[in-house]
Amino acid sequence: MAIVAQHTKFSKIAWPILAWLVALIFFFPIAYMVMTSFKTDADAVKPEMLFSFTPTLENYANMTENYDYWRFATNSIITSVAATIFTLVVAVPCAYAMAFNPSRGTKDILMWMLSTKMLPAAAVLYPMIFLTKSVGLYDTHFLIVMVLSLINLPIAIWMLFTYFKDIPKDIIEAGQMDGLTTWGEVREILIPLAWGGIASTALLVFIFCWNEAYWTVRLTTTEAATLSKLIEGNRAPEGLFFGRLSAVSTAAVGPIVVLGWFCQKQLVQGLTFGAVK
Amino acid sequence: MGRIVLENVTKSFGETEVIPPLNLTIEDGEFAVFVGPSGCGKSTLLRLIAGLEDCTSGAIKIDGNDVTKVPPSKRGLAMVFQSYALYPHMTVRKNIAFPLRMAGMDQSDIDARVDQAAKVLNLDAYLDRKPGQLSGGQRQRVAIGRAIVREPAAFLFDEPLSNLDAALRVGMRMEISELHNKLETTMIYVTHDQVEAMTMANKIVVLQAGVIEQVGSPLELYRTPRNKFVAGFIGSPKMNFIEGDAAQKLGAHSVGIRPEHIDVVEANGQWQGTVGVAEHLGSDTFFHIHNTGLAETLTVRAIGDISLTHGDTIHLNPRADEMHRFGADGLRIA
Ligand SMILES: Nc1ncnc2c1ncn2[C@@H]1O[C@H](COP(=O)(O)OP(=O)(O)OP(=O)(O)O)[C@@H](O)[C@H]1O
Ligand SMILES: [Mg+2]
Numbered sequence: 001m002a003i004v005a006q007h008t009k010f011s012k013i014a015w016p017i018l019a020w021l022v023a024l025i026f027f028f029p030i031a032y033m034v035m036t037s038f039k040t041d042a043d044a045v046k047p048e049m050l051f052s053f054t055p056t057l058e059n060y061a062n063m064t065e066n067y068d069y070w071r072f073a074t075n076s077i078i079t080s081v082a083a084t085i086f087t088l089v090v091a092v093p094c095a096y097a098m099a100f101n102p103s104r105g106t107k108d109i110l111m112w113m114l115s116t117k118m119l120p121a122a123a124v125l126y127p128m129i130f131l132t133k134s135v136g137l138y139d140t141h142f143l144i145v146m147v148l149s150l151i152n153l154p155i156a157i158w159m160l161f162t163y164f165k166d167i168p169k170d171i172i173e174a175g176q177m178d179g180l181t182t183w184g185e186v187r188e189i190l191i192p193l194a195w196g197g198i199a200s201t202a203l204l205v206f207i208f209c210w211n212e213a214y215w216t217v218r219l220t221t222t223e224a225a226t227l228s229k230l231i232e233g234n235r236a237p238e239g240l241f242f243g244r245l246s247a248v249s250t251a252a253v254g255p256i257v258v259l260g261w262f263c264q265k266q267l268v269q270g271l272t273f274g275a276v277k
Numbered sequence: 278m279g280r281i282v283l284e285n286v287t288k289s290f291g292e293t294e295v296i297p298p299l300n301l302t303i304e305d306g307e308f309a310v311f312v313g314p315s316g317c318g319k320s321t322l323l324r325l326i327a328g329l330e331d332c333t334s335g336a337i338k339i340d341g342n343d344v345t346k347v348p349p350s351k352r353g354l355a356m357v358f359q360s361y362a363l364y365p366h367m368t369v370r371k372n373i374a375f376p377l378r379m380a381g382m383d384q385s386d387i388d389a390r391v392d393q394a395a396k397v398l399n400l401d402a403y404l405d406r407k408p409g410q411l412s413g414g415q416r417q418r419v420a421i422g423r424a425i426v427r428e429p430a431a432f433l434f435d436e437p438l439s440n441l442d443a444a445l446r447v448g449m450r451m452e453i454s455e456l457h458n459k460l461e462t463t464m465i466y467v468t469h470d471q472v473e474a475m476t477m478a479n480k481i482v483v484l485q486a487g488v489i490e491q492v493g494s495p496l497e498l499y500r501t502p503r504n505k506f507v508a509g510f511i512g513s514p515k516m517n518f519i520e521g522d523a524a525q526k527l528g529a530h531s532v533g534i535r536p537e538h539i540d541v542v543e544a545n546g547q548w549q550g551t552v553g554v555a556e557h558l559g560s561d562t563f564f565h566i567h568n569t570g571l572a573e574t575l576t577v578r579a580i581g582d583i584s585l586t587h588g589d590t591i592h593l594n595p596r597a598d599e600m601h602r603f604g605a606d607g608l609r610i611a
Pocket of ligand 1: 290295313314315316317318319320321322469
């Protein structure tokens with residue numbers, strides 16, 4: 001008994017401390033970035049000014065005036081929203097078919113889709129650049145939306161498939177008996193019942209789209225360039241502009257962090273594939 | 278109207294043939310019960326009729342129309358599932374109204390029919406609840422309500438009562454029978470419980486491994502089972518089977534006699550044995566008897582309370598005209 005009691009007492013104190021510690025370690029870079037964004041470039045590199053500095057909005061003003069922040073932000077919003085919608089439009093029917101009318105190959109297709117995530121992106125970088133340039137798609141919104149959608153489709157289909165699997169097949173069949181067409185089943189039964197799962201999936205896909213950097217940086221120049229490109233562009237080779245870079249980064253991750261904060265519950269559910277109820 | 282005809286229907290899942298060629302006619306207004314042991318293909322057969330599974334070959338006709346390739350929604354049949362399969366996100370009212378809404382009926386007509394069905398099924402008080410807030414029996418009633426509002430050509434039930442407790446099951450059994458008397462619509466009912474089959478059916482279809490063993494009224498099956506399987510399946514407690522030499526003496530490969538067709542006598546019985554277990558129900562007494570030289574255990578049902586218990590010697594007289602004789606192939610000898 002004593003051992004058990006001690007054990008629970010220990011875990012009551014130790015686990016929260018550990019959790020806070022880990023959280024702080026994870027949070028520090030973000031806090032550091034936000035603080036730095038309010039320093040001048042000169043102050044930013046001085047270690048003695050880590051916590052004590054005179055805050056300035058110069059970097060943010062500079063960013064909106066000289067770097068056209070809003071254009072990048074608009075592109076990010078357009079491409080992420082469009083890609084999220086397109087991904088769902090493809091993934092919902094696909095996962096529906098796999099969950100309720102599986103064929104012999106369904107399991108293999110699911111595994112294959114996951115395996116595409118194992119392909120190193122760099123391997124297809126040059127073909128992608130040459131191809132898109134030659135067909136005139138390079139640096140277009142359309143291309144970025146397509147690329148973002150294709151990258152996220154496997155994970156979206158997997159997530160939705162797992163959620164749809166939880167819906168009893170009887171209910172779908174009752175719907176068929178009651179006169180539903182296939183589209184009716186999706187609209188009247190599937191979407192209302194899996195609403196939470198679909199929302200989690202959409203949120204996660206949106207975040208992945210917003211954060212995507214590898215392709216958005218390499219397949220755009222100006223027209224379709226997203227916030228990732230803006231950050232990349234400020235990683236200036238001519239010198240270290242930490243203040244400026246931090247401001248740009250803060251402004252880029254800000255919206256998504258706020259969104260994530262408000263949707264924590266859905267996110268956790270999404271990332272754990274609904275295992276946490 | 279709802280006359281359902283199955284012509285040479287077969288069903289295979291991949292390589293395994295679940296239903297070999299099968300022919301069956303269910304007349305309009307009949308209460309047909311598919312009964313058989315677990316895994317014999319009852320549900321599969323019902324789902325073929327519903328259109329939820331495709332026939333591998335053969336044809337299904339409803340009122341003369343070939344519906345083999347018609348999707349479930351267009352067959353005009355209603356189904357009640359074992360799991361109820363209610364729409365959890367809709368209220369009881371919306372659940373019952375759902376098929377009517379899908380059919381594009383006027384809202385005022387829908388309301389009228391839903392209220393009517395709710396009255397018949399005693400669901401008035403629950404119309405605004407969600408299925409999650411109902412008991413099992415109430416859920417099953419909602420599922421039946423959803424089926425009757427459509428005024429289908431036939432109702433299909435797949436073990437609708439097996440999730441209910443025993444008392445409720447008896448009550449719902451009566452309600453479904455009454456519903457059938459009132460609506461006079463064809464009903465096909467799947468169960469593995471032969472008591473349900475005997476009490477509800479006009480026509481029982483006994484299945485084994487996808488093959489129809491016998492079709493007939495409950496009493497036909499009880500009185501003249503076509504083979505040993507049907508004889509053993511219909512009736513409770515089960516028929517006693519006498520095999521080997523004892524059966525040869527009675528003039529058959531094996532002889533069956535129902536527990537209620539063996540009389541308990543004071544002395545000088547044709548047969549005698551030792552009482553193993555005696556179940557005293559008051560109205561009846563069930564004896565499980567050993568050492569008869571006929572079968573491992575002989576079950577006997579006696580009317581009233583007979584005060585014999587474990588270890589006592591019991592004297593029995595079988596009714597000769599109630600014996601069923603079967604040949605080596607298991608078929609009844611006329
Ligand atoms: N989708 C399927 N794929 C493969 N085999 C199946 C499928 N559905 C049913 N079977 C097989 O077909 C046979 C008949 O199944 P069915 O569900 O019709 O039995 P049942 O008589 O309804 O049994 P129960 O009383 O247990 O419900 C079983 O052996 C089952 O394993
Ligand atoms: Mg079944």
